Amino acid sequence: MKELFKxxxxxxxxxxxxxxxxxxxxxxxxxxxxxETFLGQCSEKQEYKTAWFDRKDYAxxxxxxxxxxxxxxxxxxxxxxxxxxxxxxxxxxxALPEDKEIxxxxxxxxxxxxxxxxxxxxxxxxxxxxxxTVEELLEYLHVxxxxxxxxxxKIKKNLYRLDIWTTKKDNPPKQYLRKMIRHSxxxxxxxxxxxxxxxxxxxxxxxxxxxxxxALSVNNFQKIYQNIRYERVEGAxxxxxxxxxxxxx
Numbered sequence: 001m002k003e004l005f006k007x008x009x010x011x012x013x014x015x016x017x018x019x020x021x022x023x024x025x026x027x028x029x030x031x032x033x034x035x036e037t038f039l040g041q042c043s044e045k046q047e048y049k050t051a052w053f054d055r056k057d058y059a060x061x062x063x064x065x066x067x068x069x070x071x072x073x074x075x076x077x078x079x080x081x082x083x084x085x086x087x088x089x090x091x092x093x094x095a096l097p098e099d100k101e102i103x104x105x106x107x108x109x110x111x112x113x114x115x116x117x118x119x120x121x122x123x124x125x126x127x128x129x130x131x132x133t134v135e136e137l138l139e140y141l142h143v144x145x146x147x148x149x150x151x152x153x154k155i156k157k158n159l160y161r162l163d164i165w166t167t168k169k170d171n172p173p174k175q176y177l178r179k180m181i182r183h184s185x186x187x188x189x190x191x192x193x194x195x196x197x198x199x200x201x202x203x204x205x206x207x208x209x210x211x212x213x214x215a216l217s218v219n220n221f222q223k224i225y226q227n228i229r230y231e232r233v234e235g236a237x238x239x240x241x242x243x244x245x246x247x248x249x
Contacts, residue, residue, distance in 0.1 A: 002037050004110045004138045009038055011109035013048070013074055015102050016093060024065065026053065026075040026087070029095040031135050035076040048072035053081050062086050095134040100124055111141065113149040118171055122155050125177040130184075132162055160222055165230035180230050183237045186221050196236020203232045 009027070017023045035052055042050050051061045053075045064070050065086060081087045097103045100120075108114045115123065123141075126132070132140075140161050144154040156167050164184045169176065182188070194216075196202055197209055204212065208228065215223045 001135070001138060001142070002034070002041075004142065005034050005134070006038055006041055008106045008110040008134070008138065011106045012093075012097065012102070015105060017048070017072070020072075022071040023048070024073050024090045026077060026081045026090045026092045027095055028077050028080055028092055029133065030076050030078055031133060032078050034135055035078070038076065048074050050074045050076065053077035053079075053087070055079060055083070058084060058087070065090075096127060096132075096137065103127075107141065110138065111145065111150075113145075115150055116152070118152055119144075119150050119155050121174060122159075122172070122177060125174050126159070126162060126164065126181065129178055129181045130162060130164060136162060160225035163222060163225065165225050165228075165233075167230045169231060179237075183230070183234075184221075184225065186219070188237065189221065189224070190216065193233060193236050196233065199236075201235035201238070204228060 012027070013025075016025060032052070032054075039050055039052055049064050049070050049072065051064055051073070053061045054077070058081075061075050061081070062084070064073050075081055075087070075090060080092060081090050082092065097106070104115060104120065123137075127137075140158060141150065143158055143161070144150050146154070153168075156169075156172075159166050159180075165180050167180060172180075183192075193202075193212065197204055197212070211227065212224055215221070
């Protein structure tokens with residue numbers, strides 16, 4: 001994981017600062033352990049300085065910012081640096097870039113293989129609809145590799161690691177994926193899944209129903225996502241159709 005993150009972040013910094021003779025940037029939403037490990041791996045020969053920013057201890061960041069011999073500085077942090085007056089001129093970037101083309105390049109550098117278009121679609125939809133960290137993304141993709149690259153079936157099968165229903169649907173469209181993610185919300189599951197099972201709107205067995213109830217009792221939603229495909233419970237989340245006017249109740 002640490003080596004993956006190192007390659008990912010090095011590429012990200014290169015893409016953000018390409019052609020710049022001077023830059024002061026901050027990359028935020030980085031887990032502290034990963035950030036500090038990256039700093040420990042940085043070579044003294046690299047062209048830019050790096051430092052960790054912490055709201056309680058940011059002296060090193062300010063010293064480097066005020067050092068006239070330092071013209072290229074990258075701050076890493078798990079929070080925004082903008083609340084510090086002396087660091088307000090830093091340009092902030094999220095650890096997971098909003099520009100997906102940059103993200104694909106960073107991931108290709110980290111894993112040594114590119115994501116194919118169908119896999120990109122799934123990952124992009126997840127990132128646009130589910131809040132995850134760069135560490136979670138790297139860990140998820142790492143277990144989706146096979147000997148030749150990323151395995152699409154694993155990409156779909158391992159969605160439970162991101163707290164999303166798994167699926168076996170061939171080439172699921174973005175609309176379907178967004179619906180899966182929306183219905184992965186614990187509040188939605190608690191309010192609709194058991195009623196849907198009771199009303200016969202799913203294909204889960206009585207044994208699986210017991211497993212689901214046990215998992216819900218301890219808030220272990222990930223176990224449910226892992227063991228039950230979305231297609232088998234999809235009916236539980238469909239809105240009840242309105243009865244036509246004049247229909248008897």
